Amino acid sequence: MKTVNVGIIGFGTVGGGAAAILAESDPPLSDKIGIDIRLKRIAEKNKGLWRPVGGRLDIFAERAEDVTDDPEIDIVVEVIGGIEPARSLILRALDRGKAVVTANKALLAARGAELFRKAMEKGTSIGFEASVAGGVPVIGAMRDGLIANRIEAIVAILNGTSNYVLTRMVEGGIPFSEALAEAQAQGYAERNPANDIEGADTAHKLVLLACLAFHSLVDLKDVPTEGISKLAAEDIRYAGEMGYGVKLLAIARRRPNGLELRVHPALVPKGHPLYSVRDVFNGVLVFGDATGPVLFCGRGAGRMPTGSAVVADIVDAARGTARQAFSKMAFLHTGPGAAPPVIPLDDIRTRYFVRFTVQDKPGVLGAIARVLGEKDVSIASVIQKEPVAGGGVPIVMMTHSAIEKNFRTAMEEIGRFPFCVRPPAFLRVEE
Amino acid sequence: MKTVNVGIIGFGTVGGGAAAILAESDPPLSDKIGIDIRLKRIAEKNKGLWRPVGGRLDIFAERAEDVTDDPEIDIVVEVIGGIEPARSLILRALDRGKAVVTANKALLAARGAELFRKAMEKGTSIGFEASVAGGVPVIGAMRDGLIANRIEAIVAILNGTSNYVLTRMVEGGIPFSEALAEAQAQGYAERNPANDIEGADTAHKLVLLACLAFHSLVDLKDVPTEGISKLAAEDIRYAGEMGYGVKLLAIARRRPNGLELRVHPALVPKGHPLYSVRDVFNGVLVFGDATGPVLFCGRGAGRMPTGSAVVADIVDAARGTARQAFSKMAFLHTGPGAAPPVIPLDDIRTRYFVRFTVQDKPGVLGAIARVLGEKDVSIASVIQKEPVAGGGVPIVMMTHSAIEKNFRTAMEEIGRFPFCVRPPAFLRVEE
Numbered sequence: 001m002k003t004v005n006v007g008i009i010g011f012g013t014v015g016g017g018a019a020a021i022l023a024e025s026d027p028p029l030s031d032k033i034g035i036d037i038r039l040k041r042i043a044e045k046n047k048g049l050w051r052p053v054g055g056r057l058d059i060f061a062e063r064a065e066d067v068t069d070d071p072e073i074d075i076v077v078e079v080i081g082g083i084e085p086a087r088s089l090i091l092r093a094l095d096r097g098k099a100v101v102t103a104n105k106a107l108l109a110a111r112g113a114e115l116f117r118k119a120m121e122k123g124t125s126i127g128f129e130a131s132v133a134g135g136v137p138v139i140g141a142m143r144d145g146l147i148a149n150r151i152e153a154i155v156a157i158l159n160g161t162s163n164y165v166l167t168r169m170v171e172g173g174i175p176f177s178e179a180l181a182e183a184q185a186q187g188y189a190e191r192n193p194a195n196d197i198e199g200a201d202t203a204h205k206l207v208l209l210a211c212l213a214f215h216s217l218v219d220l221k222d223v224p225t226e227g228i229s230k231l232a233a234e235d236i237r238y239a240g241e242m243g244y245g246v247k248l249l250a251i252a253r254r255r256p257n258g259l260e261l262r263v264h265p266a267l268v269p270k271g272h273p274l275y276s277v278r279d280v281f282n283g284v285l286v287f288g289d290a291t292g293p294v295l296f297c298g299r300g301a302g303r304m305p306t307g308s309a310v311v312a313d314i315v316d317a318a319r320g321t322a323r324q325a326f327s328k329m330a331f332l333h334t335g336p337g338a339a340p341p342v343i344p345l346d347d348i349r350t351r352y353f354v355r356f357t358v359q360d361k362p363g364v365l366g367a368i369a370r371v372l373g374e375k376d377v378s379i380a381s382v383i384q385k386e387p388v389a390g391g392g393v394p395i396v397m398m399t400h401s402a403i404e405k406n407f408r409t410a411m412e413e414i415g416r417f418p419f420c421v422r423p424p425a426f427l428r429v430e431e
Numbered sequence: 432m433k434t435v436n437v438g439i440i441g442f443g444t445v446g447g448g449a450a451a452i453l454a455e456s457d458p459p460l461s462d463k464i465g466i467d468i469r470l471k472r473i474a475e476k477n478k479g480l481w482r483p484v485g486g487r488l489d490i491f492a493e494r495a496e497d498v499t500d501d502p503e504i505d506i507v508v509e510v511i512g513g514i515e516p517a518r519s520l521i522l523r524a525l526d527r528g529k530a531v532v533t534a535n536k537a538l539l540a541a542r543g544a545e546l547f548r549k550a551m552e553k554g555t556s557i558g559f560e561a562s563v564a565g566g567v568p569v570i571g572a573m574r575d576g577l578i579a580n581r582i583e584a585i586v587a588i589l590n591g592t593s594n595y596v597l598t599r600m601v602e603g604g605i606p607f608s609e610a611l612a613e614a615q616a617q618g619y620a621e622r623n624p625a626n627d628i629e630g631a632d633t634a635h636k637l638v639l640l641a642c643l644a645f646h647s648l649v650d651l652k653d654v655p656t657e658g659i660s661k662l663a664a665e666d667i668r669y670a671g672e673m674g675y676g677v678k679l680l681a682i683a684r685r686r687p688n689g690l691e692l693r694v695h696p697a698l699v700p701k702g703h704p705l706y707s708v709r710d711v712f713n714g715v716l717v718f719g720d721a722t723g724p725v726l727f728c729g730r731g732a733g734r735m736p737t738g739s740a741v742v743a744d745i746v747d748a749a750r751g752t753a754r755q756a757f758s759k760m761a762f763l764h765t766g767p768g769a770a771p772p773v774i775p776l777d778d779i780r781t782r783y784f785v786r787f788t789v790q791d792k793p794g795v796l797g798a799i800a801r802v803l804g805e806k807d808v809s810i811a812s813v814i815q816k817e818p819v820a821g822g823g824v825p826i827v828m829m830t831h832s833a834i835e836k837n838f839r840t841a842m843e844e845i846g847r848f849p850f851c852v853r854p855p856a857f858l859r860v861e862e
Contacts, residue, residue, distance in 0.1 A: 032578065140572070145740075146566075147464065291736045292729065294567055297725065308577070308722045312579055
């Protein structure tokens with residue numbers, strides 16, 4: 001039986017999960033794949049984290065170079081996260097011809113081009129299944145299973161923390177701050193949750209999916225990103241009354257004039273495949289021209305789900321299939337001019353949910369409707385709610401599809417009316 | 432650029448879809464994968480079906496051997512269906528060292544062992560992504576993306592025709608015969624729908640998934656199979672009132688004492704991931720020990736979705752990755768004794784939904800409850816409904832988890848009571 005040696009850099013949540021699967025699976029992985037994958041070394045600079053793996057403590061080293069530079073190690077797993085030293089360590093491993101497996105979406109979204117080029121140049125590969133949607137094998141599906149398709153769009157829930165917070169806001173009727181505190185108490189949100197809550201993590205993952213979907217390098221800077229921290233509990237309630245849920249969505253869509261890319265909270269109607277993706281689950285809806293919509297759904301984070309994805313990439317590299325598929329991944333072959341242009345957020349078309357909070361007096365609705373009409377924003381439905389504490393009457397509206405720039409200009413104009421008690425609040429709608 | 436030649440046997444729905452993708456994709460497939468995949472020949476004995484593909488009519492041949500025996504053809508796609516001559520043609524192609532791609536679940540479920548062994552012996556591969564869940568890449572996920580997992584269970588909706596019929600029965604409140612006629616009018620059901628409606632097609636697909644999940648050869652004869660043709664509209668209505676949908680489920684589950692395998696209609700509660708898989712969609716829920724539940728969902732049939740899966744397998748073979756992964760697929764390495772035993776249906780434990788139709792007189796419920804109690808079947812809830820046309824009062828019951836054999840014995844005993852106007856009707860419940 002062929003033997004392949006693996007080294008892991010970083011013994012945190014994901015590294016621990018991957019190590020447990022490699023060293024302790026019963027029956028062993030080799031029974032299933034016919035290759036003996038040996039975990040040779042784990043580099044973890046914090047000795048306080050060392051714990052026996054497969055009964056061995058001597059598997060640990062303090063220095064990451066003991067993994068990257070070991071000529072016996074064939075596959076290097078980087079699971080320390082962050083840009084540096086992760087980037088340098090991956091480059092170092094690639095330079096030595098090793099296959100790399102990583103869960104580092106922030107690094108790949110920021111510096112993927114450099115790393116992928118290096119891997120290509122050295123005839124090796126970078127596996128990153130674990131970087132998107134945890135244990136859900138959606139990167140593999142984009143690379144292999146859906147390869148016959150022209151991908152028209154991806155609409156996805158990619159951050160479990162935010163989805164948990166939103167689920168609690170919707171189902172528990174509680175405000176954002178309280179839902180976040182619950183998520184932190186459950187261990188689903190970090191002490192500093194900004195990366196999850198403000199959408200950055202979702203945007204990193206969207207960039208990776210979009211690169212695969214559109215076979216071109218997508219730049220993180222081109223993804224307008226909005227998080228969920230400013231969501232009002234009442235908007236979630238009103239949306240619910242109208243048959244919509246609220247999700248933090250990552251959207252990438254091919255349009256005749258370019259690519260639409262965005263991350264923001266959005267209303268999704270009951271019956272939409274992502275509507276029932278709740279709690280810490282992730283859901284990725286891929287629209288292929290041949291397949292139509294395909295939904296992938298599961299746990300997007302956590303020790304064992306993400307460990308499962310890391311080990312899938314290790315097996316891919318050990319089988320030799322990673323290198324073959326990687327060398328043919330066309331998104332690096334396309335020249336700089338080959339990527340379709342990204343459509344500015346101003347130019348997208350979508351439907352909107354809006355809440356105006358206004359003084360209860362005659363003429364208000366007429367004034368709002370007039371401004372919307374002037375900006376070519378047509379109203380689909382409108383409900384006036386009971387007056388709220390703090391003053392003002394909420395008017396909740398759904399629009400038909402409108403151009404973002406027009407819609408926002410209308411919001412600014414309406415917000416300047418003296419009858420507006422608060423600035424208008426709005427959310428985009430994904431049908 | 433490397434060139435790979437493909438021949439297709441059968442120009443029906445699936446063959447036509449695959450041919451269209453290979454010959455007419457824009458941009459061409461080669462741009463994405465860096466390999467020039469050329470559709471060299473299509474064998475279709477019915478000349479009346481010949482239509483230009485990529486502008487060429489000279490691509491057609493009448494004899495399948497013009498594909499299997501052509502030394503220039505590297506990959507043979509078998510999409511004629513049925514056992515013979517499909518089996519002989521596949522063996523003939525494998526004997527010549529060609530990679531085979533097929534959508535033929537009936538053949539693989541019946542004769543997979545023979546075909547897989549031949550492919551292994553010849554150092555080639557059989558791709559069968561298109562045989563389960565159409566365009567949804569679930570075979571690939573089982574082989575690659577979820578490889579790090581011990582698969583604990585698969586619960587799946589694998590037949591689009593049945594799912595459409597059930598969706599119409601549930602949402603339209605119409606009886607089976609009417610829903611089936613609608614499905615036939617829509618082109619979703621064949622003139623002779625038995626294979627879809629009676630569960631055989633679902634059982635074939637379950638066998639393939641179970642082989643991959645449990646790394647052992649599962650025998651079609653070990654899958655108790657029940658279709659949807661005997662489902663009463665009223666049971667679907669009562670189930671709906673209790674918050675359950677009805678789906679034709681394929682279930683494969685690892686138990687301490689062996690494998691549980693079965694195909695039958697079942698109640699699934701609102702909130703279950705398969706509850707919202709409606710219409711012609713398929714859904715496959717895989718429970719991995721590391722990932723937890725992962726749901727795959729999409730169109731399970733049709734020209735382009737299934738064509739997409741065929742072409743994914745062609746790309747897999749063209750890249751050389753198919754052979755590598757196939758040679759390591761352990762379910763053929765395990766000896767005859769290595770497969771876990773299959774648990775007889777009598778010995779499974781599950782919850783049941785039951786409808787008794789009885790005379791409205793004192794003591795009836797007591798008599799029913801007594802028999803159930805004697806057989807260790809405990810009642811979770813019971814509702815007496817309004818009397819029905821044709822006589823009798825329906826009593827609808829949900830049980831707690833019980834042993835199938837005990838439950839069925841109780842049903843027989845109760846059915847013999849003179850107060851039973853009709854034999855008890857029951858459905859299993861999947862939580």
